[in-house]
Amino acid sequence: MTQTQTETVPEVVRPGRTRWGMFTAILAVPTLGVAALIALLVAWLFTDDSVDTGVRKISCAEAFAYGGAKPPTGARDLSCVLEAAQNPRYEARFLLRQTEVSAWVAASYPDGPGLRNVQCGGDTEIYACMNRGAVAGQSASVQLEVTYDGPNWSVVRFVAFTE
Template structure:
């Protein structure tokens, strides 16, 4: 028997298959689930989940009478509404001549308070009034007045029970 010489073939230095692809696929599923849960949590935190008030349009005579006053003579673009809820809350928005505001407030609230130009809460508001229920009235009133121009002002009126 004769021995044959065997030739040794050097192995190739190319890397073999790794299991990184399988590992990444397994890791991707829980990562996507956690990302989806975080997105749902953020959406839940930044959405308004309070009960939306159902506002229906009503007559301005009714809305302003609830607060103890009436719509001024020169009012324009009037819109009035009633928010549904356990307590009545009337809102009104209208424009009126700027020069007639003091007379309208004095006629509607003869016992006071007077309009004030400070501590109105909103920096855009030029004058405001907060009146609690006084004798013969059943509602608290908040009035915010913003001067649109030298002649006209926008009035936001709210009357509600406490």
Template sequence: MTLTPTETVAEQAEPGRTRWGVFLAILAVPTLVVAALLALLIAWLFTDDSVAADVKKTSCAEALAFGGAKLPAGARDTWCGLQAGPEPRYEARFRMPRAEIDAWVAAGFPQGPKLRTTQCGEAQVDACLNAGPVAGERAFVQIEITHDSRKWSEVRFVAFTG
């Protein structure tokens, strides 16, 4: 059989290699890197790495007693904690009636000092007190008071060793 110039010969198809395998291998490396980064991001988002991770909740009677004070009778929204470390550091936060603040401070610190309204550090604090070791204790006390309304004030009480 002779071929005419217009006829074409069909090539025999042999199973050959495609480049898909190489392409997928190259694409797999960045995909695995991105997947690993996403996994690390999700793990980071769901772990508790807050600054206060070393603070454990404790009783307010214990926290205030460390600084020589007692929780006022009308206190609300109380939270107290103990910060871990070589020296104990207690912190208490609560709200109390604004009219009872002076009597509470006087009962806890009869020798003084008195509350002051100047040189309190933060501009948002309405009154503060810094006391050295109180009543034979070795604790220092810082009290910051912020008036929420005409009737209520928020108190932050910190007692620590020096």
């Protein structure tokens, strides 16, 4: 038997596919997710998410003047706010000696009405109240609620508003 010589044909070498494409695709999804979370965090940090309730502190002289009264002398813990809505609503809270509450109301509103201790709403804590509608020369109505704060002091809530 005779051997025949065979010619070897060189094989065409094509560049092979690497797995880098698959690796990149697998890493792209979590990377984009992390980038989106970072973008949301940055947006959250730099946006003003405070809610304007329309309530701001004001001078108590302004609040009482709107309701046609003067701030009581001897009041403690006086705080006043304005609710800015369609119609302004002024509110003042303060402590006043129980013996001085009626005198302050009478001096502020000599034409009445005075404090009453019946029909003061459903709150059993309120021992005296007053509702005064707008009087000539004034545009505001006034509500007062007086509650006990110990044996000598009362908490007074003064609200002046336009109806």
